[in-house]
Amino acid sequence: MRKSIIKSITSTVKDLNKSGLVDDITMRNIENLCLSDVQEYTPDEIVSIRKKFRLSQAALASIFNISPSTVQKWERGNKKPTGASKKLLDIIDRKGIEALI
Numbered sequence: 001m002r003k004s005i006i007k008s009i010t011s012t013v014k015d016l017n018k019s020g021l022v023d024d025i026t027m028r029n030i031e032n033l034c035l036s037d038v039q040e041y042t043p044d045e046i047v048s049i050r051k052k053f054r055l056s057q058a059a060l061a062s063i064f065n066i067s068p069s070t071v072q073k074w075e076r077g078n079k080k081p082t083g084a085s086k087k088l089l090d091i092i093d094r095k096g097i098e099a100l101i
Contacts, residue, residue, distance in 0.1 A: 006034040010034055013026075038086050038087055040080065041080075041089050043076060046074050047075050049093055057072055058071075063100055
């Protein structure tokens with residue numbers, strides 16, 4: 001249901017933007033507010049995503065432009081992915097590794 005509401009809102013705002021009633025900045029702000037939340041990933045989920053795409057820890061680290069030790073820490077639960085890394089995990093999880101390469 002949330003997705004259909006978001007789709008309806010963004011569609012309406014785009015139409016209002018086309019007609020000149022909503023400026024581009026307001027349109028982008030509303031679209032950004034409607035972005036889905038990025039989930040937290042457990043160590044097991046990170047391992048699962050990495051193995052699903054047959055990546056070593058070093059290969060995943062290279063794609064994210066981080067150190068392999070950071071991936072190791074995520075997978076042991078000593079550290080959690082944050083910011084851009086969390087978003088990249090979400091993209092890979094939803095759209096596949098091809099979305100980043």
